[in-house]
Amino acid sequence: MNETQLEQKIVVIGAGASGIACATKLLEYGFQNVLVVEAEPRLGGRIHTIPFGENVIDLGAQWCHGEQDNIVHELASKHNLLESTGPVYENYQCVRSNREVLPDNVANRLKAIVGDSLVTRQLELRHCSGSLGSYLSNKFYEMLRKPENADIDEVIAAEFFDNYQKFENSVEASDTLEQVSGRGYLEYWECEGDILLNWKDKGYVELLRLLMHSREQPAEELGSLEQRVLFNTSVQKINWNRNDARVELQLSNGDSCVADHVIVTVSLGVLKASHLQLFEPKLPVAKQRAVEGLAFGTVNKIFIEFPAAFWPEDWTGFTLLWRQQDLADIRNTERAWLEDVFGFYRVSYQPRILAGWIISANGRHMESLAKEEVLAGCLYLFRRFLHWHIPEPVNFCSSAWHTNANFRGSYSFRSMDTERVGTGASELAAPLTVVTMTPSSPARQKFMKQQSRCDKPIVLFAGEASSEHYYSTVHGAVEAGWREAQRLAEFYGLAGTQSVAKSQL
Structure with a gap:
């Protein structure tokens, strides 16, 4: 192979999971001139592990979702790095705002109702023309009306379902389930296993x-x-229409660089906020439609460390079921945001920490509040819902994914607007190309069967939102990064001995 082919300058924008996967795969293919530009002072993007309490916590991505056909599981299982936390998120207590704990037989039947609806979604949502929210609501109350559930109090069931919808919103990163497309939900493929x-x-x-x-x-x-x-360097401008079929980047440190290829792995939230200013010339219409039509939302976490565990050893956490008359105490007050904190759960290898989850506009609002105010609000919830004495915490932190200009949220989903616009991940993943002469390496000429002109991918796109079926996940982000590395390897005729689906890591 001609040595110059290995020295094509490739710039990867973003050092999150997708950017790191892309850059390391490019090196495996033999490319030498690879640079990763990262706006944050750290690696990881929406993977953010920090020291806290007696160990570490994950402010962002937390789980490997599934085992079969999941490249993250394949990599991690070789080193025995994973274990299940499913029981924590299955055996939680359901607690009402008057401190009443739902009896196990009632709570377990309500959990079973929503669990059964998960099984039937794959079949029934194919014919759904509405939102995921309308589907789930109809399904829940249809199951509730069955004779075996006739003894469940309808008010309590409604409180449970309201909380469950908040949980589902955390899965989707949506503000409401009415935003989520029923049919679009099926674009996500769940990997079998835990x-x-x-x-x-x-x-x-x-x-x-x-x-x-x-x-x-x-x-x-x-x-x-x-x-x-x-x-600590962000890209301010991507000039991709140069006469020399290369890309010029203007950086926040005042420098500029010219690359043969640029791979954009920033979040969809960043693209939504800045694509009109970032790209020169502006992105093609189909690409703009994908950026604007795909949905991107925010989910935040709250971690509270206590001097000692005040809960029983077999207690895994609780979800907050608000009685309507009690919501009046916080609505239209400075604590209204607390309504969308839907649960607190124990944290692995952190015996004195509880982790809370918050969604929607209230989750974004929380990011603007002082740390002391957020902590005081959480203690209000503990003392309102739980009957134990709640000690003063010794440590606290929360995530802030929306207000950070380098993320603008947490992860993507398929909304009703996505369906209406008629766009998808493939449009987001499509590279910007220019017509150029075939690279002169013998391997490349053989690959192209002696064609003299070809479409050169000069700006490529990765990241979880560009994954057709694994969006919102780290394994989707990793595979998207590998996909774009393979695209360049194939362009230069280097991909014959590599496979994106498998890795020797």
Whole structure:
């Protein structure tokens, strides 16, 4: 192979899971001139493992969702890094705002009703013309009307279902389930196996170390990407219509660089906020439609460390069931945002910590509040819902994915607007190309069967939102990064011995 082919300058924008997967795969293919530009002072993007309490916590991505056909599981299982946390999110208590704990026989039947609806979704949603919210509501109350559930109080059932919808919104990153397309929901493919696999006491950062081979080189934090990542630097402009079929990047540090290929792995939220200013010329209409039509939402976490566990050893957490008359106490007050905190759960390898979840506009509003105000609100919830004495916490932190200009939210979903616009992940993933002469390496000429002109992909797109069936997940982000690395490898005739679906990591 002609050595110059290995020196094509490739810039990867973003050092999240997709960017790191892409950059490391490019190096495996033999490309040498690879640079990753990252706006944050750290690796990981929406993977953010930090020290907290007695171990670490994940402010962003937390679980490996499924086992079969899941590349994250394939990589991690070789090193025994995962274990299930499913029981924590199955055996929680349902507690009303008057401190009444639902009896197990009632709570378990309500959980079974929503669990059964999960099974039937794959068949019934194919014929759904409405939202996921309308489908689930109809399904829930249809099941509730069955004779075996006649003894369940309708008010309590409604409170449970309201909380369940908040949980489902956290899965989708939607504000309401009426936003989520029923048919579009089926575009997501769930990997078989345990969908709540946690990274034990290590955190999701271990995946990045696997990708960069830095677990074998502890002295080199970036592993194979050492000296290849530019931190604290954002891309201000992508000029992709140059006469020389290359791309010029203007950086926030005042520098500029010219690359043969640029791979954009920033979040869909960032693209939504900045694509009109970022790209020169503007993106083609189909690409703009994908950016604007695909949906992107926010889910936040709250971590509270107590001096000691005040809960029983077999207690895994609780969900908050608000009585309508009690909601009046916080609505139209400064604590109205608390309505969308839907549960607190125990954290693996953190015996004194509870983790809360919050969704929607209230979750975004929480990001604007002072730390002390958020903590005071959470303690209000504990003391309102739980009958135990609640000690003063010793530590606290929460995520803020929406207000961070480098993310603008958490992950993508398929909305009713996505369906109306008629766009999808494939449109987002399509590269920007220019017509150019076939590269001159013998391998490339053989691959192209002596064609003299071809479409050169100069700006490529990865990230979880560009995954057709694994959007919103880390394994979708990783596969998208590998997909674009393979696209360039195929362009240069280097992909014959590599497979995106499998890795030797």
